[in-house]
Amino acid sequence: MAKKLRLVGSAEIRVLLGGVSRQRAYQITSRRDFPEPVAMLQMGNVWLAEDVEKWIAEKRPEMDQARPADHDGVAAAGSHGMIH
Template identity: 40%
Template sequence: MAKLPPPDELVGTQEIGTLLGTSKSRTKQLVAARSFPEPYVRLAAGGIWLKSEVLAWAKQHRRARPVAGRDEDEPG
């Protein structure tokens, strides 16, 4: 039997939006993009993704955004 990922490694669209700081509509656009990882599993309620794959995708495909209240020249 295949080993299942731990529950904290599984994310739905709401958790993806929180991780990426995106609105509900923008999150739906992102998960529909060809480059976005395929869900680990699809349920009647929607897709479930591996958090590590979503974060790896975000690191590769999204621009870094400046932190509010900090000058871009300041070290992070």
């Protein structure tokens, strides 16, 4: 069975960053050192969850420690390419 692709949009990134505002999430995701989105959709950009989580661990270690162990709110793309 193929590994599911875990994707996050700006709403999930806001949660991963501790509930920052939409404006602050935009500022952070626009930084040169933030991972590049894997797709630019009409609804907005999407990133690989593992890239964002790695960035948070490296750049904002206090946020990484505060995150819950599970990945609630992180979308997964199944075999049909749809985001759940």
